[in-house]
Amino acid sequence: MPENLYSSIYEILEGKQLSISAITRELKEVGVNEHRLIMTGYLRALRDMKKLDEIDIPPSKVYRKIDTEGDNSQPDIYSLIAREIKHFDHNIGLALAVYVMTTILDRPVFKEELLKIGFTTKSINDQLSGPEHMIKESNNENLREYISGITKISIPPGDPAYEVSMDGSVLLEDANCLLVKILRLSLDMSGLTPRTKRTTIADFG
Known part of the structure; x- marks a missing residue:
């Protein structure tokens, strides 16, 4: 996926709202040719990050820019991890999230934060009592x-906090992958990568 996709979509949506098909079609006109499935996931991610408004106009959903003039807010770390963690093996997802959060924040991660990412009390308890610990x-x-x-x-007050209890090197490769994905979602990298670079659904996910 080209790193200028975000800015290209914003340029296309300037002053108008368009469906996924229309956005995909206009992107092709400027040399960005992505599969509709990828575009659907990407647009929904931008919606979840409050970068775009999604409007349901049956039978389609249309998207428009959110006016962020004067808004210096940064993407939310919890929503970014929630967006990407689902693409990893569910058996290590919770531990991976805990490892990345504790590494980024330099402190244990609280239960409330894990709930905000999308984990449940049951999944946390299951991980604590599971054989792999x-x-x-x-x-x-x-x-x-x-x-x-x-x-x-x-x-x-009194919310429990968690750390990984295993060798962190076991999670290192997946953690690096997750951090790169979060970084790409957080930064405007337009103009820094070749427009001819192709990507697969695996790269997107």
């Missing part, structure tokens, strides 16, 4: 201080 509850003495320092979301 890929994560563990943190006994970090600074948990109370961490909770008071988190202002982006509300963490309940």
